[in-house]
Amino acid sequence: MNCDFGFSVNETKPRSVAGMKSKAKFAIRNPKSEILMKIVRVIARLNVGGPARHVVWLTAGLQGSDCESLLVAGMVPPGEEDMGYFAADHGVAPLLIPQMSREISFKDALTIWKLYRLFCRERPDVVHTHTAKAGTVGRIAGLLYRWLTPSTLLGRPRQCLFVHTYHGHIFHSYYGPLKTRLVLSIEKVLARLITDRIVVVSEQQRREIQERFGVGRPDQFVVIPLGLDTHSFAEWRNRRQLFRDELGSTKDELLVGIVGRLTEIKNHELFLRAVALLKERLADEKSRPRVRFVVIGDGSLRDRLEVQARALGLVEDVIFVGTRRDPENFYAALDIVALTSLNEGTPLTLIEAMANARPVIATAVGGVVDLLGETVEDHQNKRYTVCRRGLSIQSNDPVAVAAGLFHLIENPELRTELGSRGQEYVVSNYSRERLLDDMKTLYKQLLERRQGIASSPEFSVVSQK
Secondary structure (H helix, E strand, O other): OOEOOOOOOOOOOOEEOEOOOOOOOOOOOOOOOOOOEEEEEEEEEOEOOHHHHHHHHHHHHOOEOOEEEEEEEEOOOOOOOEOHHHHHHOOOOOEEEOOOOOOOOOHHHHHHHHHHHHHHHHOOOEEEEEOHHHHHHHHHHHHHHHHOOHHHHHOOOOOOEEEEEEOOOOOOOOOOHHHHHHHHHHHHHHHHHHOOEEEEOOHHHHHHHHHHOOOOOHHHEEEOOOOEOHHHHOOHHHHHHHHHHHHOOOOOOEEEEEEOOOOHHHOHHHHHHHHHHHHHHHHOOOOOOOEEEEEEEOOOOHHHHHHHHHHOOOOOOEEEEEOOOOHHHHHHHOOEEEEOOOOOOOOHHHHHHHHOOOOEEEEOOOOHHHHHOOEEEEEHHHOEEEEOOEEEEOOOOHHHHHHHHHHHHHOHHHHHHHHHHHHHHHHHHOEHHHHHHHHHHHHHHHHHHHHOOOOOOOOOEOOOO
16 A cells, blocks of 8 residues: 655645655754654544644644644544634644544554554654544554564664543543443553553543543643633624624623534533523513523534424524634623533633633533632532632533523623633633643653653643632
């Protein structure tokens, strides 16, 4: 098989792994000079969501005189929206492996083989996998790459570093007990055999994955929070009315939004049940401004959710707008942003909402706990908690969601205060520049340690204010 795994961020057309030849090799490194890095980044698919944007930002940002980056992705299956446009907008041309998909299948063997061949031809310094499926096939291919070489007989396997990022995890709320145990067992084995560093996006996520589920050793973990272009949201006030005008929304009307893929794990059914309860409560107060609810996103559950909304009598209250490509406009238009997920890493939707100074209410799952911050007021009798940067609720409790939303609707001063705190926190901790610096520092430290070069002490946790 004649394969080309060359790459260029100046191209915008995705490439297949078939029919090309490798173009670039790295020169022998001088330990006294600045370390050069070739990075192969692997993700299962560029579907709508935070992980796709994260890998595009990293691939585009870590491309220069001291880094070369290649992004490898599987195909986005029917029924899911493709974010290839986002890669193109950032000048990233992902190399596509059609056989790589989310679910376990016999095609995984071919995916592993193709990744192994890619590693052999590209000879990367770092292979960084993202999301569960890419982490599995990518690290199994990495085992083959590291050890299937004649130099292994001399005790010199190939020198390549393997890093895996958990954007979330699939250790609960995704599959049944048997499949979940199988997935967890595989993750434990891969962490032990082929993973040099495990990156998580929040301290809460580290505790859950390492301490609760027993994946990896404590010294393998590093916390690197997400990053985004916070500058793009700086003028949110000037754009506030653009999306509201599309909806025919007046300045006095309150808009409550939920943003994300319409899939089971996001639990939009809970949001709609809470809206129905809240509507009954608001009906008793005629003096309040009108409240409407906006569902931003698309997915396999859209038809079912629209049927549920009709059954709950919410046709006039809930607007399904589908996927939007203008977060700088729609977040600014909302008055409250909700999240009802069963499982999360650190949801980019909450970070973006906070960057727009929007008050948030969210289920206390994964990295959401770190985003919301410490408790300010504990309303256990009302089943929600006011935290420093938002309201926290437990999963699968529509009464709690409705009560928390009602509290925010009733308290405009609290909405302003939470939005201001959230914006300050995100701007200080979640910039794209900080993300790129942290990731490059991690790679450099790993390479220096491998080459026996003295470096500054390695960080294990990136602190958050």
